[in-house]
Amino acid sequence: MRSFICLLVLSSLLSNSVSADSINYAPLNQTATNQTALKQAAHQKSTSSNDSVTPPLQSNHWYQQGEAWLKNKVTTLESLSSPLQQKEQGAKNIILFLGDGMSITTLTAARIWQGQQQGQSGEENFLHFEHFPHTALIKTYNTNQQTPDSAGTMSAIMTGVKTRAGLISMGPEQDRTDCQGSSQHHQQTLLEWGHQQGINTGVVTTARLTHATPAATYAHSPERSWEGDYDRHPNAYWYGCDSIAKQLVKTAFPAGLDLALGGGRSKLESYYDTFNQQFPNGSLLTNKQALSDWNQALLASRFSHQKEAKTGPVLGVFSPGHMDFEMDRRAAQPSLKQMTEQAINYFQARTGRYVLVIESARIDHAHHNGNAARALAETAMLSSTVQVADDMTDDEDTLIIVTADHSHTFLMAGYPKRGNPILGVSKNQKNEVVLANDGMPYTSLGYANGKEYGRKKSAEEFLHSEDKNFLQEAGIALAVETHGSDDVALHAKGPGSYLFSGLMEQNEIFHTIQQALLTNGLNDLDSLNDLDGSSDLTAGKDQ
Numbered sequence: 001m002r003s004f005i006c007l008l009v010l011s012s013l014l015s016n017s018v019s020a021d022s023i024n025y026a027p028l029n030q031t032a033t034n035q036t037a038l039k040q041a042a043h044q045k046s047t048s049s050n051d052s053v054t055p056p057l058q059s060n061h062w063y064q065q066g067e068a069w070l071k072n073k074v075t076t077l078e079s080l081s082s083p084l085q086q087k088e089q090g091a092k093n094i095i096l097f098l099g100d101g102m103s104i105t106t107l108t109a110a111r112i113w114q115g116q117q118q119g120q121s122g123e124e125n126f127l128h129f130e131h132f133p134h135t136a137l138i139k140t141y142n143t144n145q146q147t148p149d150s151a152g153t154m155s156a157i158m159t160g161v162k163t164r165a166g167l168i169s170m171g172p173e174q175d176r177t178d179c180q181g182s183s184q185h186h187q188q189t190l191l192e193w194g195h196q197q198g199i200n201t202g203v204v205t206t207a208r209l210t211h212a213t214p215a216a217t218y219a220h221s222p223e224r225s226w227e228g229d230y231d232r233h234p235n236a237y238w239y240g241c242d243s244i245a246k247q248l249v250k251t252a253f254p255a256g257l258d259l260a261l262g263g264g265r266s267k268l269e270s271y272y273d274t275f276n277q278q279f280p281n282g283s284l285l286t287n288k289q290a291l292s293d294w295n296q297a298l299l300a301s302r303f304s305h306q307k308e309a310k311t312g313p314v315l316g317v318f319s320p321g322h323m324d325f326e327m328d329r330r331a332a333q334p335s336l337k338q339m340t341e342q343a344i345n346y347f348q349a350r351t352g353r354y355v356l357v358i359e360s361a362r363i364d365h366a367h368h369n370g371n372a373a374r375a376l377a378e379t380a381m382l383s384s385t386v387q388v389a390d391d392m393t394d395d396e397d398t399l400i401i402v403t404a405d406h407s408h409t410f411l412m413a414g415y416p417k418r419g420n421p422i423l424g425v426s427k428n429q430k431n432e433v434v435l436a437n438d439g440m441p442y443t444s445l446g447y448a449n450g451k452e453y454g455r456k457k458s459a460e461e462f463l464h465s466e467d468k469n470f471l472q473e474a475g476i477a478l479a480v481e482t483h484g485s486d487d488v489a490l491h492a493k494g495p496g497s498y499l500f501s502g503l504m505e506q507n508e509i510f511h512t513i514q515q516a517l518l519t520n521g522l523n524d525l526d527s528l529n530d531l532d533g534s535s536d537l538t539a540g541k542d543q
């Protein structure tokens with residue numbers, strides 16, 4: 001049917017000699033004949049009018065931009081190690097960034113927000129990691145939920161096993177909140193596996209360190225909310241399920257976890273003494289100044305080869321609960337960027353490889369509140385944090401991945417003019433405020449559900465839509481805006497990143513990271529063999 005419509009359109013454009021009626025009722029073989037005739041006619045037309053065809057507008061900005069992009073893309077891809085080389089060399093280090101709830105719409109709006117903060121129109125901007133050469137789409141569902149939560153999704157990324165919502169690094173056979181016999185369903189995490197391989201490991205977050213996403217890197221629990229000792233169900237006491245806080249200090253650090261920076265003093269404070277007793281050479285850091293001083297001592301020891309700095313495990317807890325949103329951050333709290341920079345300094349001061357997981361946690365919280373401004377500012381901070389990590393590391397040996405655990409119902413729509421303030425009301429080409437059917441303005445950004453349901457705002461309130469406390473409208477009334485079920489993006493660069501492409505299941509991220517690490521380790525084994533000459537097949541050629 002579509003080909004008939006195309007034919008009709010084409011025929012009316014090219015010639016009146018074939019009537020619409022004759023095409024409509026033509027048998028198939030005649031249609032083929034007509035197609036041939038039309039192609040010939042089109043060819044003749046294009047040949048005969050060749051002289052009058054306007055040449056490509058090579059002076060046009062977008063034409064030149066497209067050409068420059070192509071040239072740059074070819075140069076970039078040619079300069080990268082080939083997939084075969086990447087496969088052979090593997091990754092020495094891994095830095096995995098998680099934007100909690102960082103949906104694709106969040107990326108679009110945040111890149112515009114960041115660009116507009118820099119005085120640009122915004123749409124043309126890229127977040128730092130959006131320049132990475134490899135991308136994939138990630139399916140996020142849990143084994144028991146179409147729309148996932150952070151516990152199940154992060155467990156899939158950390159253990160390679162897709163699982164149920166609410167579980168912290170446990171297999172999908174485990175029932176939520178059922179402690180009895182749950183230890184048999186523990187799934188080893190990437191960080192735990194890393195300790196066993198002699199790889200340094202760490203986690204950085206702007207949430208409580210005991211919150212679902214960071215917890216899934218080092219703990220195992222049938223219930224994500226069992227964060228502190230007093231948060232547990234009686235069932236957990238009876239059958240011996242430790243709180244996530246206790247597992248961090250009494251299990252994960254002794255087993256080999258090297259660094260944890262984030263919030264959550266209310267859950268962790270009762271274990272500070274235990275941490276200090278266990279690790280006399282460790283560092284317990286409780287504010288931004290302490291983090292900064294520790295880092296200075298570390299850098300001094302690194303460059304002067306002194307051994308004064310404490311290089312044991314590091315526990316940094318910088319707020320009672322979650323850390324502040326970037327837009328409200330108090331002076332005593334470090335930014336995500338500062339924590340990341342100092343974590344990388346720490347690992348680079350030590351010998352050996354590292355796996356570092358970094359979560360920008362509060363994109364999710366801002367979205368749940370229906371508050372786009374803070375979600376975008378958090379995402380922009382994640383972008384500059386990735387940039388710092390990228391600048392500090394070598395593309396040849398460090399695999400950097402940026403992804404999200406799940407989406408949100410965040411949306412961006414209407415027909416606002418180019419450069420319209422991303423948090424503003426929709427304005428048309430004449431810079432006039434566009435009114436909805438009820439005569440009221442509306443913003444480009446909104447949510448499919450949440451607490452700002454209905455057209456409750458006055459025209460006056462819409463004038464302040466760019467205020468950081470403005471709450472965008474929601475289509476369905478719910479107490480709290482929910483996660484979305486759609487895919488999220490993954491951006492990657494460095495050895496092993498070529499495997500991230502197409503549409504992937506979320507648990508496949510774990511297997512791809514592990515393969516990149518394992519390959520590097522196997523190469524190390526080969527070079528050890530080479531040292532004793534047992535497998536040195538190329539020695540003759542070198543001489």
Ligand SMILES: [Zn+2]
Nearest residue numbers: 101364368483
């Ligand atoms: Zn959430």
